[in-house]
Amino acid sequence: MATAAEIEKQAEAREVRNRWFLSAPALIIILLAASGPLLIVLFYSFLTPGPYGDVVWKFSTEGWVSVFLERDIFDDTLSFASAHLTIFWRSLKLALMATVATLVFGFPTAYFIATRPERTRDIWLFLITIPFWTNLLIRTFAVLQVIRNEGLINTALINLGIIDQPIQMLYTDFAIMVGMVYVYLPLMVLPLYASMEKLDFRLVEAGYDLYATRWQVLKRIIFPLVRPGVVAGSILVFIPAIGAYVTPSVLGGGKNMMFANLIELQFGQGRNWPLGAALSITVMAIVMVALLVYVRNTSGSEVRHG
Amino acid sequence: MPDTPGKNAIEVRGVRKVFGTGEAQVAALDTVSVSIRENEFFTLLGPSGCGKTTLLRLIAGFDFPSEGEILLYGSDIAPLPPFKRPVNTVFQSYALFPHMTVAENIGFGLEMLGKPRAEIDARVAEMLKLVRMEKLAKRRTSQISGGQQQRVALARALAPQPKVLLLDEPLSALDYKLRKEMQIELKRLQHETGITFIFVTHDQEEALTMSDRIAVMSSGKILQVGSAREIYDRPAVRFVADFIGxxxxxxxxxxxxxxxxxxxxxxxxxxxxxxxxxxxxxxxxxxxxxxxxxxxxxxxxxxxxxxxxxxxxxxxxxxxxxxxxxxxxxxxxxxxxxxxxxxxxxxxxxxxxxxxxxxxxxxx
Structure with missing residues (x-):
């Protein structure tokens, strides 16, 4: 006869088996669709570029060297690859600014939706997700129509007599920012809303009751309690923003390149796949480190959403 | 004691509160007038939906009256936001801040009033002692029992020394024995602090045992105001006689x-x-x-x-x-x-x- 301890052990073993069984589909997809291709990219970064793109199966660290250093085509001397750094810095800056901007615009939006009567909340959420129905490229071109020199804003301002010359907005960092905020705003609003929906608004009343002004209630009560949503939203916006490709290529023009455009260049005109692969891995590593630091600093033991 | 006329802490004059618009309009309070004296334990008693909580919320400032005025020691507070009223609330759900410790919760009001740190700490210590929670000051509010949360909620509302303390069915979530204990505790706190308490309940026994005076409410109206004895022995209307006892x-x-x-x-x-x-x-x-x-x-x-x-x-x-x-x-x-x-x-x-x-x- 099995003792209680044995039965417990068997149950535990079954539990573990079930867990693996249930997570198998996800694991297989991650293995095939994410980890596998990533390993190929890593592998390519250590090969030699072929003359017409693609790679030659010969080990080389040239791709990685070129990430940080530039080889002079005449005398083969190495110098610091400042262009890469400039582009990376612009990507980081624009992604951070877009994250902050979506937070600034998304926070009141999410708060507004969360404070609507339950029946109408779904309608507002539905409206927020409408942009997802349209292709990213088309949405980006729509922004272009608004901000270009002959676009909606400039035409209106000129017709109103406020300006004589159109304001150059297209092909600037500002244009990229506007495009990214527009495209990524729902990614900020949805997790923020999910957090705020759980917020007990009686705590807000308690805050007012205890002499906290509106600003103090926001800072001391609402913000700490919805921080999981802020963290999730920031990550969801920051990651695609730093890797944004379509937006900077349509709205930023050739000069205001972002990192993804640089990578694309290596796989296209640049015909330097190993460098492209190395750049991809580099940006991924940097983003991962940045996120780890961010998550560690923001979701400390202090936040316990109940 | 109940009939010694003193200063009025709160005077509600002809207050109406209507929710909704047009056809769906509902009068939660229908022209209510009542005076609550300084230092008294005043209870708003009535079945759910009678308007007692609405009246409390109007005094607290979470809602604003559609008509009428609410005087606090003679000055109209009806248009003021809650953070400008020297009135604090003990919520039915306690509404303790989950991201703060017990001590931080209690000190919150004083902090918002811009009191110096030393004064806040001293007052928090005093409050913890008053509600006998000294040992749990550093705990999170999720790590203490319902009865303890109740005490923290009380201490938090009392810490800024409000002119009037509002209590919205604060004992309804507690089990019978704890409720009895807290009833005595509340009376003691009211006596020791000398603060005017306005207590909302649907429990007639609670109202009878604790209050100096009771206002019995039904359908947005105050039917009778009087001491427990007056209400019980000399009910003014049938509803009061039926509801009490x-x-x-x-x-x-x-x-x-x-x-x-x-x-x-x-x-x-x-x-x-x-x-x-x-x-x-x-x-x-x-x-x-x-x-x-x-x-x-x-x-x-x-x-x-x-x-x-x-x-x-x-x-x-x-x-x-x-x-x-x-x-x-x-x-x-x-x-x-x-x-x-x-x-x-x-x-x-x-x-x-x-x-x-x-x-x-x-x-x-």
Whole structure:
């Protein structure tokens, strides 16, 4: 006869088996669709570029060297690859600014939706997700129509007599920012809303009751309690923003390149796949480190959403 | 004590509160006026939906009256936001801040008032002592029991020394024993702090045992304001008599009225005397109310008679439910004493003797 301890052990073993069984589909997809291709990219970064793109199966660290250093085509001397750094810095800056901007615009939006009567909340959420129905490229071109020199804003301002010359907005960092905020705003609003929906608004009343002004209630009560949503939203916006490709290529023009455009260049005109692969891995590593630091600093033991 | 006129802490004057618009309009408060005295334990009592919480929220500032004014020591606070009113609330759900410790919760109000750190710390320590929570100051509010959360909520609301403390059914989430304990605790705190308490409850027993004065509310109106004794012994209207304690209602016709006394004839034919409530306008028929403990069941004939339907033993007393000859039910409560005890059995015919001054005639 099995003792209680044995039965417990068997149950535990079954539990573990079930867990693996249930997570198998996800694991297989991650293995095939994410980890596998990533390993190929890593592998390519250590090969030699072929003359017409693609790679030659010969080990080389040239791709990685070129990430940080530039080889002079005449005398083969190495110098610091400042262009890469400039582009990376612009990507980081624009992604951070877009994250902050979506937070600034998304926070009141999410708060507004969360404070609507339950029946109408779904309608507002539905409206927020409408942009997802349209292709990213088309949405980006729509922004272009608004901000270009002959676009909606400039035409209106000129017709109103406020300006004589159109304001150059297209092909600037500002244009990229506007495009990214527009495209990524729902990614900020949805997790923020999910957090705020759980917020007990009686705590807000308690805050007012205890002499906290509106600003103090926001800072001391609402913000700490919805921080999981802020963290999730920031990550969801920051990651695609730093890797944004379509937006900077349509709205930023050739000069205001972002990192993804640089990578694309290596796989296209640049015909330097190993460098492209190395750049991809580099940006991924940097983003991962940045996120780890961010998550560690923001979701400390202090936040316990109940 | 209740009738010594003092300064009024709160004066509610002709306050109406309407929710919704157009057809869907609902008057949660229908022209309510009441004065709450300094340092008194004042209770708003009524069934759910009677407007008691709405009135409390108007005083706290979470909602604003559609009409009328609310005076705090003579000045109108109705238009002020809650953070500008020297009034604090103990919420039904406690609404403790989950991201702060017990001590941080208690100190929050003082912090928002911009008090210096040293003063806040001293006051928090004092409050922790007052509610006997010194040992749990560093705990998170999710790590303490319901009763302890209740104490923290009280300490948090008392810490800024409000002029008036509002309590919104604060004991309803506690189990029976803890509730009894907290009732005594609340009375002690009110006594020690000298702060005016406005307490909202639907529990009539709680209201009777704790309050200096009670306002009984129904359908957005205040029906009667008075001490526990006044409310219980001299209910002004039928609703109050029915809501507070148990009551027997008997149909009767009025024979004569002389001052505050009336002679009435019950359906059984018996004639008894009854007190007439203030403001009663006689129009022949009336409802007579009799508290179960003011009547007596006897073997033999009384003023009315019937058959015992049920006998329920409550320890301190016994309830005898009688089906009267005219079909109405009537409950008699007899105190249990050792030795000489009248025993009744189901099915037994009994008479009911209605004592002098036991019956009252009320406005419907």
């Amino acid at each position: 148990e009551t027997n209602f008997l149909d009767a016709s009025i024979d004569s009225i002389d001052g505050g006394k009336a002679k009435v004839t019950l359906k059984s034919g018996a004639t008894i005397s009854a007190t007439v409530a203030d403001g009663f306008k006689p129009d022949g028929d009336a409802t007579v109310v009799i508290r179960p403990e003011h009547a007596k069941a006897v073997k033999g004939t009384g003023d009315i008679s019937g058959v015992v339907e049920n006998v329920v033993y409550f320890g301190t007393d016994t309830h005898v439910h009688v089906r009267l000859d005219d079909g109405e039910t009537f409950t008699v409560r007899q105190q249990n004493t050792r030795g000489a005890m009248m025993e009744f059995e189901r099915g037994e015919r009994v008479g009911i003797v209605i004592g002098d001054d036991a019956a009252q005639i009320l406005k419907d």
